[in-house]
Amino acid sequence: GQQVMQIPQYQHVQEGEDFTTYCNSSTTLSNIQWYKQRPGGHPVFLIQLVKSGEVKKQKRLTFQFGEAKKNSSLHITATQTTDVGTYFCAGSGSYQLTFGKGTKLSVIP
C-alpha cells in the first residue's frame, strides 16, 4: 500500500533559524496536503499542492511539490515560537489520505 515517509522526526531550532521537513511517498500522488498540530491540539489544514513542481508560499512558510509528485517539503524561514508544533504531510493517491509520521518542531527563544 501507499507509504509516506517524513523526516526528520524531531527538530530543535533557535528562534530565527530556518526549518525544513521533507516528505517522500512510495507512489505517485495526486496531491499532497500539509497540516499543523499544536501541542495538545488537533491537526489544522495548512495547504494543498496538486501540480508537479508546484511552489506555494504562506508568509514565512514555503511548500514545494516535487516534479515526480512523489516528494514534498515545507520550509519555514526565520522561525518564531508560534511555529512550535508537529507538521504532518498527507499524501493522496486516488482514495484516502496517508499521513506521514510528522516532524515535531521545537523553537528555543
Next chain:
Amino acid sequence: GAVVSQHPSRVICKSGTSVKIECRSLDFQATTMFWYRQFPKQSLMLMATSNEGSKATYEQGVEKDKFLINHASLTLSTLTVTSAHPEDSSFYICSARAFGAADNSPLHFGNGTRLTVT
C-alpha cells in the same frame, strides 16, 4: 466555516466499561467521516471510514466489534469503545469531508478526545 465538533474532549473510564465519542459537523454536511487514533509522539493512524447510512469500513487490524461506529445522519458520527481496557487509552480524533467534496480533498478535524482507561 467547516467546523467539526468532537465531544467529550477528555474522558476517564474504568476498565470494562464502554465510552461513546461524538463527532459533529456544525456548518456543513459530511457524508464521510474518518476516525483516527494517535499515540503519544506518533502520527495519526486511520481506524475506520464512516459513511452516512452504511456500514463503516475498518482498517486492517482494527476490531470492528470493539470500536463501534455509527453514522446516523449527515452531521453526526459516533465511535463507541466497548469493554475498554487500559491499552485503549489514547487520543482519538475524527475528521470530516464535506458532502460533494472530492475523495482527496482536505480534511477538517475535530478537537480530539483524550481517553484514559483505568
